[in-house]
Amino acid sequence: MARGGANPLKDPKREQPGGEKDRGPEGDSAQRRMAAAYQGAVESVFAFLLPSLLGWWIDGKLGTSPAFLLIGLVLGFAAFFVRLWRMRDLMSGPRGEGPGPPESS
Numbered sequence: 001m002a003r004g005g006a007n008p009l010k011d012p013k014r015e016q017p018g019g020e021k022d023r024g025p026e027g028d029s030a031q032r033r034m035a036a037a038y039q040g041a042v043e044s045v046f047a048f049l050l051p052s053l054l055g056w057w058i059d060g061k062l063g064t065s066p067a068f069l070l071i072g073l074v075l076g077f078a079a080f081f082v083r084l085w086r087m088r089d090l091m092s093g094p095r096g097e098g099p100g101p102p103e104s105s
Helices: 027-062 067-091
Strands: none
Touching: 027 067
16 A cells, blocks of 8 residues: 555556547547447348358258248348448448548648
């Protein structure tokens, strides 16, 4: 324990690398959009793969060769498209601005 009764590990005013003071005015927002983009990409891939694999599995169990696989592919593509559309809205940012760096004037 440090002198003065304050624990330096729990001191909220202590500056740390990568802390709030190291971020720019838009750093937190950019990080959140980047994380949301990665999450959206993973969700998009699984939105396409899971229905397709499920349809393939059902076809194997029922012996209805391409029927449920095709249904799974169509449903997976629709879910993938909806996810991409939502991700586009998320990445456009406020007032239609893109995720790129702000323009200097």
